[in-house]
Amino acid sequence: MGRQLLILVAGFFVGVFAALALGAINLGTALGVGQVTFAATLVYVLLTDRGRRTAARPPGGPEA
Numbered sequence: 543m544g545r546q547l548l549i550l551v552a553g554f555f556v557g558v559f560a561a562l563a564l565g566a567i568n569l570g571t572a573l574g575v576g577q578v579t580f581a582a583t584l585v586y587v588l589l590t591d592r593g594r595r596t597a598a599r600p601p602g603g604p605e606a
Contacts, residue, residue: 546587546591549586550580550583553579553583554576554579557576557578557579557580558573558575558579559572560575560579561575
C-alpha cells in the first residue's frame, strides 16, 4: 500500500511540475493538470494491482 501511495503522489507532482515547466498560466492550471495525471495514475495502480492479486491465487481457489 505504501508503494501505491508513493506512485500516486509522484504522479500528481510530476503532472504539476511538468505543467509549470511547460508554461502553465498559473498554479491553478498546473494543479488541474496534476489532478488529471493523478486520475490516470490511479487507474494504472488499480489495474496493475488487480492483476497481481489474481495471479497470486492458486488455480481452483479455496474450494478445491
